Amino acid sequence: MFEPKIVGFFCNWCTSAAADLAGTSRIQYPVNVRPIRVWCSGTVDPAYIIRAFIEGADAVVVGGCHPGDCHYISGNYKARRRIKLLKEVFKSLGLPEDRVYLRWISASEGKKFADTMHEITEETRKKGPGPFAGKREW
Amino acid sequence: MKELLKGLLEKNIVAAVLVPAKTTYGKVPFPLFIKNPELVEDADPFAPVMPVSMATQVSKLTRLASPDEPVAVVMKPCELRALVELVKFRQAGLENLLIISFECPGVFTIEDYINVVEKGENPIELAKAKDGIRRACRGCLYPYPYAHFDIAYSFAQDGFYAGTEKGRNALESLGIEVKERDEEAIRKETEERRKFWEEVRKKTREEVYGLENLMSFLSRCVGCHNCKDLCPICYCKECFWESPVFDYRPDSFFDWGNKKGGVRMPTDIFFYHVGRLTHMSLSCVGCGLCEDACPQDIELQRLFLHVALNTQAAFEYTPGLSLEDVPPLTTFKEEEIPELG
Numbered sequence: 001m002f003e004p005k006i007v008g009f010f011c012n013w014c015t016s017a018a019a020d021l022a023g024t025s026r027i028q029y030p031v032n033v034r035p036i037r038v039w040c041s042g043t044v045d046p047a048y049i050i051r052a053f054i055e056g057a058d059a060v061v062v063g064g065c066h067p068g069d070c071h072y073i074s075g076n077y078k079a080r081r082r083i084k085l086l087k088e089v090f091k092s093l094g095l096p097e098d099r100v101y102l103r104w105i106s107a108s109e110g111k112k113f114a115d116t117m118h119e120i121t122e123e124t125r126k127k128g129p130g131p132f133a134g135k136r137e138w
Numbered sequence: 139m140k141e142l143l144k145g146l147l148e149k150n151i152v153a154a155v156l157v158p159a160k161t162t163y164g165k166v167p168f169p170l171f172i173k174n175p176e177l178v179e180d181a182d183p184f185a186p187v188m189p190v191s192m193a194t195q196v197s198k199l200t201r202l203a204s205p206d207e208p209v210a211v212v213m214k215p216c217e218l219r220a221l222v223e224l225v226k227f228r229q230a231g232l233e234n235l236l237i238i239s240f241e242c243p244g245v246f247t248i249e250d251y252i253n254v255v256e257k258g259e260n261p262i263e264l265a266k267a268k269d270g271i272r273r274a275c276r277g278c279l280y281p282y283p284y285a286h287f288d289i290a291y292s293f294a295q296d297g298f299y300a301g302t303e304k305g306r307n308a309l310e311s312l313g314i315e316v317k318e319r320d321e322e323a324i325r326k327e328t329e330e331r332r333k334f335w336e337e338v339r340k341k342t343r344e345e346v347y348g349l350e351n352l353m354s355f356l357s358r359c360v361g362c363h364n365c366k367d368l369c370p371i372c373y374c375k376e377c378f379w380e381s382p383v384f385d386y387r388p389d390s391f392f393d394w395g396n397k398k399g400g401v402r403m404p405t406d407i408f409f410y411h412v413g414r415l416t417h418m419s420l421s422c423v424g425c426g427l428c429e430d431a432c433p434q435d436i437e438l439q440r441l442f443l444h445v446a447l448n449t450q451a452a453f454e455y456t457p458g459l460s461l462e463d464v465p466p467l468t469t470f471k472e473e474e475i476p477e478l479g
Contacts, residue, residue, distance in 0.1 A: 046416035047378060047409075054409055056397075067472060067479075077470035080478050082416070085449055085467070089415045092448040094347035102478050131349050136394070137402035138409060 004058040004124035006117075008035045009044045013071035014106045015063030021110030029114040030121040033061070040064070041102075042075025046086040049100060054138045058130035061101040061120055063113075069106060076104070096131055099124065139183045139212070139291055142238070142298070145312040146210050147175040152236055153207030156195060157181045165252050169195045183212045184291075186243060186265035187251035191370035191427055193220035197230040204233035211235055214242045215283045216425040219458025220370035222286055223421040226465055229373045232286065236308060237301075239283035240291035241324065244268065244275025247430055266293060274426030274439040277335030282324045284459050294323050339447075342440040349408075355441060356411060358434040361404040365428035365438055366414060371421045371457075378417065379410045415445050420466055421457040422446035 010016040016037045022029055038044060041064025049060045062083060064076040083102045090097035101120055105113050132138055146152045159170035160180040166189055167182040192213045199205060213221065218239050224230040243265040246254060250270055254261045265271050275281075283290045288305030291298050297317040300306035309316045346352045363380065366372040384406065394401045419442065426439040450456060453466035 045378070047384075047413045050409055050413050050416075051384065054406075074470060077472065078467070080475050081453075081467055081470055083478060084452065084475050085420070086416050088449045088452045089412060089419065089445055092445040093349075093352050093412065095349060095352075095412070104479055134398060135349075136398045136400050137353060138405060138407065 002125060002128060004032050004121060005056055005130075006033045006059045006061060006120060006124060007052040007057040008033050008061045008063060008117075009038050009041070009048065010035050010063040010105075011041045011065060011071070011075075012037055012039050014065035014069065015041075015103070015113065017107035018063075018105045018109050018113035021107065022114045023110075025110045027110055027114040029117040032121045032124075033117045040070065040072050040075035041079035042070070042072065042077075042082075044079060044082070046082055046089075049086060053099070053130055054132050056130070056132065058127070058133070059099040059101065059120055059124040061103060061116075063103050063105050063116075066104040066106055096127075099127065099130060139238075139240075140178055140181055142289075142309075142312065142314060143172075143181060143183070143210060143212070144175050144178045145314075146236070146308065147172070147178065149312065151208065151308050151311065152210040154205075155181075155210040155212070156192070156199065157183050157210075157212040158185050158192075165255050166248055171199070181212075183238075184240065184262055185251075186245040186261050186271065187248060188214065188217075188245045188425070188427065188430070189248055190368065191220055191425060192217040193224055193230070193370040196221050196235070197224050197373065200231040200233075200235070201229055204231050206234070208234045208236055210238055212238045212240075213287075214245070215239055215280055216242070216278070216423050216458075217370070218283055218287060219280065219423040220425060222458045222461060223371055223423070223465075224373060225461060226468075227373060227421075236289070236304065237287045238289045238291070238305075239287040241282045241293060241327070242275075242278070243293065244271035244278065244281070246271055272426055272430075273338065273437070274424060274429065274443075276331060277338050277440075278331045279328070279335060279424060280458075281327060281331055286461065290319070292317070292320065292323075295320055335443075338440050339444050342444045346441055346444070352412075353408065356407050356436060358436055359407045359411070360434060361407055361410065362433060363410070364431040364433065366418075368427040368431035369418060370425065370427065371418045371423070372414075379406075379413060384409070411441075415442065415449075418442075419446040419449045420453065420455060422450075423458045 052060045070076040087097040143155045155172045158167040161168050167185040287301040299317045299319045346355050424443040429439040455466050
């Protein structure tokens with residue numbers, strides 16, 4: 001059966017802390033998600049997202065603090081614009097923009113973190129393998 | 139135009155001019171920084187060829203500091219729009235520049251230009267008749283100076299008009315007639331070129347839609363990155379796409395080999411082009427230098443501009459028109475983009 005690989009870029013202060021909280025609270029979330037801790041969602045250049053797809057990701061999720069709560073004041077607002085831009089480029093070229101997710105999950109939302117990862121995993125499972133699965137050119 | 143440049147120098151209105159001019163060794167005019175008024179004879183301000191962007195040269199002249207003395211620069215409209223973007227990114231300044239632009243008929247590729255010249259034909263007349271100019275120019279969205287110019291020349295009117303008081307004063311002090319800009323003629327010309335672009339775009343949209351189509355479109359790419367080297371917008375001293383961050387270790391190749399059977403090399407054609415679009419598309423002015431620079435003759439301009447117009451529309455941003463328009467990635471609003479939460 002197809003097991004999606006999902007790369008997550010989670011900010012240090014909110015979404016990564018939420019992942020930890022899910023863990024210490026013994027809330028299960030799918031192993032399909034491979035979390036990468038970054039200082040801020042605003043540091044995630046679209047390049048890293050594209051590269052994740054090339055390296056075999058079936059979906060990519062960027063997780064940051066809720067609007068207004070960014071540890072660096074405005075990084076998540078910048079992240080939001082970058083993701084919008086990447087999605088527009090993908091849309092223009094008929095690439096799967098629906099496999100790029102942006103989610104706000106605060107440090108206290110362990111349950112929401114687990115639920116979101118379930119949701120994204122199931123959605124991706126339905127969509128099937130990502131754009132570069134089996135491709136030898138990119 | 140030459141009289142204007144010479145007059146500006148002789149009357150000390152400017153201390154230097156930067157203008158396309160004859161080179162010592164070849165047939166293709168390149169930007170020449172002129173101090174000596176006699177050298178204005180070599181100027182070829184309207185030469186319909188663009189080996190490099192004048193915007194990039196103005197950046198070299200103004201990035202570290204504004205020139206101490208005024209410099210007149212002759213720029214095509216697309217070069218001026220690129221310059222406006224560079225100024226927004228603090229890669230150039232407009233201080234002490236007298237910007238002279240013109241209603242541009244379009245340019246030939248370098249190769250076509252040399253052919254025309256060698257045949258003894260008049261390249262400007264051919265360009266005006268749109269005979270053989272680049273596809274990017276046929277479909278130019280702004281074939282006229284939009285804003286931030288001091289003086290502009292119109293072939294149709296065979297004369298100059300002013301964009302600023304500074305420009306008007308310069309023209310008047312040289313006794314050159316200041317005409318009114320013919321907005322109606324500009325509108326008509328622009329409409330025709332935009333129509334041409336719409337046809338090109340329709341075709342392009344289909345040709346590059348979907349991974350399979352896009353990869354076919356780019357299949358000849360050798361990964362030389364010339365397109366970004368010539369791009370007037372790509373100002374980074376160290377290109378992200380060339381940074382060691384993205385180098386692969388040998389085991390990656392073996393992993394892919396095991397998983398996929400094999401890997402096309404060089405890799406990262408998709409990565410580079412699609413990634414670069416997320417970096418430069420918001421400021422793309424569609425000048426077409428990317429395509430001129432491509433050794434594989436990939437028609438990059440229509441790919442890039444097609445995507446760029448979508449990203450620009452998404453942020454309601456048009457590059458190169460006004461210094462007041464803030465580049466979308468340098469700002470944000472707290473309440474926006476509800477679809478992303």
